[in-house]
Amino acid sequence: MGNLTATRPSQPWTAPTASDPVTATLRLPGSKSMTARALVLSALAAGPSTLARPLRARDTELMAAGLRGMGAHVSISDDERWLVRPHPLVGPAHVDVGLAGTVMRFVPPVAGLADGQVTFDGDPYVRTRPLGPLIAALRSLGVRIDVTGSGSLPLTVLGTGRITGGEVVIDASASSQLVSGLLLAAPRFDRGVVVRHVGPPVPSAPHLRMTVQMLRAAGAAVDDSTPDVWAVEPGPLTGRAWEIEPDLSGAVPFFAAALVTGGEVTLQGWPHSSAQPVEQLRSLLQRMGGEVTLSTDGLTVRGTGVVHGLTADLSDVGELTLVLTALAMLADSPSVFTGVGHIRGHETDRLAALAREFSGLGADITETPDGLEIRPRPLRGGTFRTYQDHRMAHAAAVTGLAVPGIELDDVGCTSKTMPEFPALWSAMVTGK
Ligand SMILES: O=C(O)C1=C[C@@H](OP(=O)(O)O)[C@@H](O)[C@H](O)C1
Ligand SMILES: C=C(OP(=O)(O)O)C(=O)O
Incomplete structure (x- = not known):
């Protein structure tokens, strides 16, 4: 385990301990997943x-820069309203994917x-994240790709301005993003696409539903009525006004603070109908002892x-595993x-990282091939390494509410999806 060296200087941080129940009303940044999809579709x-x-x-600034590098006019100077004016896409260009799964899997089909x-x-670490099935699928749909390194990245897409498209079989058990990437660009393929998944289950079903929902909102014809098969018709995508919802996964550590301290946290600006898995989250937090309500004030835990x-x-909801693990550490039962073996391929091997760092604080935690077993017992303060993983930092912050002296080696990794996390x-x- 252990990520390769990052270029950003690390930012040590001591997680604050809560002496009182936390009561807060928050306005949090927009959804990473919706912002990424809206940029690509636009x-x-x-x-x-x-x-x-x-x-x-x-992650989203890298997405904007990648699309801009290929010729799209993407203006992100106004925090409240980004503008995208499409323009014929051209190379040569270079796309820095950072550590972002969305950029590494959504942009090659666009290229x-x-x-x-x-x-x-x-x-460096992104080179180990799963990409092979997408490369193979794109090649079979008529795209020339040179893989120049020993793994999947670095690579070069030799675009010709068009993709034939058609039927493709893919094993997307490592990441739902392998399918989302193909679908988002598919209306622009000459023959559209029919993607058939064959293999162990595809994780993150709500993210695939978000892809289909946003494609339809942009005017694409998508058939997802057969399990593990997605068909996208060729046709124009329409420009539109996208309303980006607050990021639910980013809100989860804040909601967890309400559970740990017996407090109340409201997320403002929550829509009545959401593209994010709010019902799954509600059920999980309620089973852990929280109460979740939606009112005109927002989403309250x-x-x-x-x-x-x-x-x-x-x-x-694999990306919630880290904060739920922190909650489980403080629970009254095991x-x-x-179902989350695939998160070993996220920003770091998350199961190994959680087991290692919580063990270091005295936890009784066992890593299984596809998950974790946690038997709560008192934890002590100590160093908690984040491995460039924003959600490791979120988990450590939640733990620190109840355990004094949790020292993160680097909280700067939260800039991946919420640079304002430490201050908020x-x-x-x-x-x-
Ligand atoms: O499509 C998306 O926006 C995402 C899909 C999920 O990826 P995986 O299916 O790889 O878990 C999720 O974990 C990630 O944070 C965002
Ligand atoms: C898995 C995640 O990110 P990515 O989009 O880089 O896969 C995540 O945000 O938890």
Whole structure:
């Protein structure tokens, strides 16, 4: 385990401990997943688009820069409203994917539609994240790709301005993004696409539903009525005004603070109908002892200060595993999480990282092939390494509410999806 060296200087941080129940009303940044999809669909559309309240963070800025490098006009100077004016896509260009799964998997299909060469690379660790099935699928749909390194990245897409498309079989058990990437660009393929998944289950079903929903909102004809098969008709995408919802996964550590401290946290600006898995989250937090309500004020989570253990298959919501693990550490009974073997291929091997760092604080935690088993017992303060993983930092922050002296080696990794995390968190905990 252990990520390769990052270029960004690390930012040590001591997680604040809560002396009182946390009470906060928060306005949080936009959804990473919606911002990424809206940028891609807008760059491929026939007319201009706007993104209201997008996420400004490393992943989405890299997405904007990647599309801009291929010729799209993407203006992100206004925090509240980004503008995208499509323009014929051309190479040569270089796309820095950082550590972003969305950029590494959504942009290569777009590059196949560009006329010219587009090179891709990113942080050292991203080269280990699964990409092979997407490369193979794109090749079988008519895209020329040179893999120049020993793994999947770095690579060069030799775009010709068009992709034939058609039927393709893919094993997307490592990441739903392998399918989303193909679908988002597919309306612009000559024959559209029929993607058939064959293999162990595809994780993150809600993210695939978001892809289909946003494609349809942009005017694409998508058939997802057969399990594990997605068909996208060729046709123009329309430019539109995208309303980006607050990021639910980014809100989860704040909601967890309500459970741990017996407080109340409200996320403002939550829509009545959401593209994110709010019902799954509600059920998980309620089973752990929280109360989740939606009102005109927003989405509110209340806790009692007593957290219950949880046995759950988290395959739909793998990115929540880290904060739920922190909650499970503070629970009144054991927890068993399954269905998340694929998060070993996220920003770091998350199961190994969680087991290692929580063990270092005195936890009784066992890593299984596809999950974790946690038997709560008192934890002690100590160093918690984050491995460039924003959600490891979120987990450590939640633990620090109840355990004094949790020292993160680097909280700067939260810039991947929420640069303001340390400031927002400290303000919420200290009430200042
Ligand atoms: O499509 C998306 O926006 C995402 C899909 C999921 O990826 P995996 O299916 O690889 O888990 C999720 O974990 C990631 O944070 C965002
Ligand atoms: C898995 C995640 O990110 P990525 O989009 O880089 O896969 C995540 O944000 O938890």
